[in-house]
Amino acid sequence: MKKLVALMMALLMVASMASFAVADEPTKVIFWHSRGSGANYEVTKEAVDTFNATIGVEKNIVVEEVYIGGYGTLQTKTQMAKQSGEQPTVAVTSGVRNAILMDDGLTVDLAPYIAASNWDTSRFFDGIFYTAGNEDGAVYSLPYIRSTPLFFYNKTLADSKGLTEAPRTIAEMEAFCSKLHTVDAATGEVLTYGFEMTNDICYLQGSMLYQLGSSLGGGGEASCLTDGAMKKVLSDWTRWMDEGWCRVPTAEALGTSERLSQGMLGAFVGSCSSLGNLVPACKDNNIELGVAYFPVYDAAAPACSIGGGCIVLLKDNTDAVKQAGWEFMMYLLSDERIAAEAIATGYLPSTKTVVDNADMQAYWAENPGFKLAYDQLAWGTTEESPFWVDLTEYKTNVQNIVGELVTERKITVDEAIQRMLEDNAHIL
Amino acid sequence: MQQLQLKRRFVNYLPNLFSDLLKIACVLVFIFPFYWMIITSFKTYGEAIQVPPTLWPKNFTLEAYHNIFSMSISFWQYAQNSIIVTAGVIILQCLIMIPAAYAFAKRQFVGKGIAWAVVISALMIPGTCTYVPIYMVMAKAGLIPSLWPQIIPHGCNVFGIFMLRQAFKQVPDELLESARLDSATEAQIVLRIMLPMAKAALITICLFSFIGTWNSYFWPLVMTNNDKYRPLTMYIERVQDADVGNKWNQVMAANVLLVGPVLLIYLFASQKIIRAFTYNGVK
Numbered sequence: 001m002k003k004l005v006a007l008m009m010a011l012l013m014v015a016s017m018a019s020f021a022v023a024d025e026p027t028k029v030i031f032w033h034s035r036g037s038g039a040n041y042e043v044t045k046e047a048v049d050t051f052n053a054t055i056g057v058e059k060n061i062v063v064e065e066v067y068i069g070g071y072g073t074l075q076t077k078t079q080m081a082k083q084s085g086e087q088p089t090v091a092v093t094s095g096v097r098n099a100i101l102m103d104d105g106l107t108v109d110l111a112p113y114i115a116a117s118n119w120d121t122s123r124f125f126d127g128i129f130y131t132a133g134n135e136d137g138a139v140y141s142l143p144y145i146r147s148t149p150l151f152f153y154n155k156t157l158a159d160s161k162g163l164t165e166a167p168r169t170i171a172e173m174e175a176f177c178s179k180l181h182t183v184d185a186a187t188g189e190v191l192t193y194g195f196e197m198t199n200d201i202c203y204l205q206g207s208m209l210y211q212l213g214s215s216l217g218g219g220g221e222a223s224c225l226t227d228g229a230m231k232k233v234l235s236d237w238t239r240w241m242d243e244g245w246c247r248v249p250t251a252e253a254l255g256t257s258e259r260l261s262q263g264m265l266g267a268f269v270g271s272c273s274s275l276g277n278l279v280p281a282c283k284d285n286n287i288e289l290g291v292a293y294f295p296v297y298d299a300a301a302p303a304c305s306i307g308g309g310c311i312v313l314l315k316d317n318t319d320a321v322k323q324a325g326w327e328f329m330m331y332l333l334s335d336e337r338i339a340a341e342a343i344a345t346g347y348l349p350s351t352k353t354v355v356d357n358a359d360m361q362a363y364w365a366e367n368p369g370f371k372l373a374y375d376q377l378a379w380g381t382t383e384e385s386p387f388w389v390d391l392t393e394y395k396t397n398v399q400n401i402v403g404e405l406v407t408e409r410k411i412t413v414d415e416a417i418q419r420m421l422e423d424n425a426h427i428l
Numbered sequence: 429m430q431q432l433q434l435k436r437r438f439v440n441y442l443p444n445l446f447s448d449l450l451k452i453a454c455v456l457v458f459i460f461p462f463y464w465m466i467i468t469s470f471k472t473y474g475e476a477i478q479v480p481p482t483l484w485p486k487n488f489t490l491e492a493y494h495n496i497f498s499m500s501i502s503f504w505q506y507a508q509n510s511i512i513v514t515a516g517v518i519i520l521q522c523l524i525m526i527p528a529a530y531a532f533a534k535r536q537f538v539g540k541g542i543a544w545a546v547v548i549s550a551l552m553i554p555g556t557c558t559y560v561p562i563y564m565v566m567a568k569a570g571l572i573p574s575l576w577p578q579i580i581p582h583g584c585n586v587f588g589i590f591m592l593r594q595a596f597k598q599v600p601d602e603l604l605e606s607a608r609l610d611s612a613t614e615a616q617i618v619l620r621i622m623l624p625m626a627k628a629a630l631i632t633i634c635l636f637s638f639i640g641t642w643n644s645y646f647w648p649l650v651m652t653n654n655d656k657y658r659p660l661t662m663y664i665e666r667v668q669d670a671d672v673g674n675k676w677n678q679v680m681a682a683n684v685l686l687v688g689p690v691l692l693i694y695l696f697a698s699q700k701i702i703r704a705f706t707y708n709g710v711k
Contacts, residue, residue, distance in 0.1 A: 032653075036666035037499060038675070045500050066654050067501075067666060077653065080560070084567025086653055258477045277675075284474035 089325035099132035146308035153267035155290035166292035180266030181245035194245035210303035272373030291369035390427035469681035492681035506663040520583035533596035577651035595629035
């Protein structure tokens with residue numbers, strides 16, 4: 001009997017110790033992201049380490065960051081993880097992918113978490129916050145690393161040609177870039193192309209569509225194909241190439257950033273996240289880099305696309321893990337953290353309140369190009385709203401046809417638009 | 429007299445001239461990408477993207493290698509995973525492939541023909557079809573957070589079984605009979621007679637497996653959700669920072685580190701393959 005009592009007491013002690021150990025176990029948050037290396041990874045790791053050492057210690061949470069890949073890989077892996085039961089807690093996603101994950105029932109509506117924490121979402125720019133899925137009071141994603149397109153130019157070359165003021169409108173840009181275009185008088189060889197725009201239908205050409213009061217597509221409607229906006233954008237672009245000063249975009253190892261820093265290109269439009277590499281590359285080659293707002297059709301009605309990633313909270317986790325994930329999301333989106341991320345990487349701070357951050361102010365004073373990109377958030381729009389599940393297929397079709405038009409020059413603008421309508425007839 | 433000899437030698441050599449020039453051109457075509465990779469890894473970023481490109485670094489620098497090793501991402505973790513996975517795959521393949529090939533080549537058993545047809549039919553299944561089912565199996569078995577999903581599915585090398593079976597079939601049955609008369613066990617026959625005589629095939633299969641596994645990218649991309657289990661090929665993908673443009677010197681430095689072991693092993697193994705092919709074991 002004594003032995004039995006002793007055995008039972010021992011078992012009780014072991015069980016209580018085990019339960020104590022389980023209670024003490026920190027809540028683990030798995031954070032899947034797209035920031036593989038360089039400043040992007042360093043700043044992500046620093047964020048996770050700092051969280052673990054501060055809030056993590058206080059609230060018994062440990063975050064593990066895992067690089068997964070680009071946005072496409074992240075989406076696929078998150079969908080597969082649902083099947084295999086390996087879902088992360090928080091994941092980076094982008095554009096229409098937010099809505100696809102929401103549509104698949106993988107992500108959590110954050111509205112109750114926001115309400116319970118009394119967390120102020122009005123800090124975010126509307127153009128970033130009201131993205132796919134964030135409609136009718138529901139909040140399925142929060143803006144994380146965002147970007148806007150800018151106009152980059154070789155200021156050294158521009159100054160040498162008497163071009164002292166950067167263009168603001170597209171008409172001014174045409175005059176500006178055609179003057180930057182430099183040809184060897186003896187051989188006729190192009191030394192420096194005046195301008196280049198890559199085939200990025202959602203981001204660059206999409207910005208121009210917004211300026212014309214249209215949009216690439218939302219809610220299953222592709223108004224730009226019928227209201228004349230797409231025709232205007234493609235006609236202008238092909239005309240620039242026909243005039244010779246605009247380079248035909250081709251798939252090459254050297255991108256527009258590299259060509260500008262090598263003096264082969266006078267100007268281009270591209271993401272503000274290019275600044276991180278462009279600034280030192282131009283300095284290496286003794287080229288002064290000029291940065292200006294993305295050119296617009298009407299200076300009184302500016303518009304541009306907003307690109308980049310969001311963060312989402314995944315459903316297949318316990319309530320405790322989801323709450324811990326939410327704590328981490330709030331930390332990532334604090335003004336201090338947003339400022340640190342922007343300073344380290346070139347991505348944009350997504351809140352209006354970050355202008356009060358001293359570090360951010362000091363950085364903008366030294367790097368006015370980054371401030372320009374931030375200013376554009378006031379008139380920027382994320383292209384993926386309202387949600388349309390076939391948007392990815394539609395965009396791919398349109399982008400491929402634009403490629404045939406601008407790179408291969410096999411079809412006319414009218415034929416291209418007709419093809420866009422026909423090829424997407426089943427989803428429009 | 430000397431001039432005449434030289435002239436005669438040149439005339440004799442003349443028919444080979446075109447062939448030799450062609451060979452040199454082929455060698456240059458194959459070697460140039462490696463040369464380019466190596467020299468670019470010793471350039472600065474600015475020089476790496478310079479147009480026209482330089483054929484030799486103007487400012488020879490180890491900056492790219494320094495940057496790679498000073499990143500927060502552990503190169504050694506990835507390298508260790510690549511070594512374990514590659515070694516694991518080759519060992520597992522040999523453990524399965526050698527007895528299977530021996531059985532199909534030299535043993536008689538019921539259903540041998542059907543079993544062989546089943547094995548060979550595996551060659552006709554496109555690998556990409558197996559990605560999702562195998563991922564699901566591994567996930568249900570709780571193996572995703574480990575190196576096993578990169579090793580176990582590659583354990584059975586059907587092409588290797590086929591190649592080795594063909595090599596084993598070349599070995600005369602008389603050798604096996606005489607070994608059995610000398611009381612050799614089946615294991616001893618395989619290890620002391622069959623394998624030495626099929627060394628060429630075995631080394632070739634192992635070399636192909638090594639290259640295939642070492643360079644594998646898509647399989648680990650699907651099968652891993654954590655850096656702790658990822659191989660070097662995925663490290664290179666990480667070194668590229670597409671958001672701000674490729675740092676070509678760093679990408680090339682990482683490639684040198686990835687390709688270096690393959691080149692070294694190939695250099696040593698290629699001699700062994702030639703030697704092994706010239707050895708047939710039968711006088």
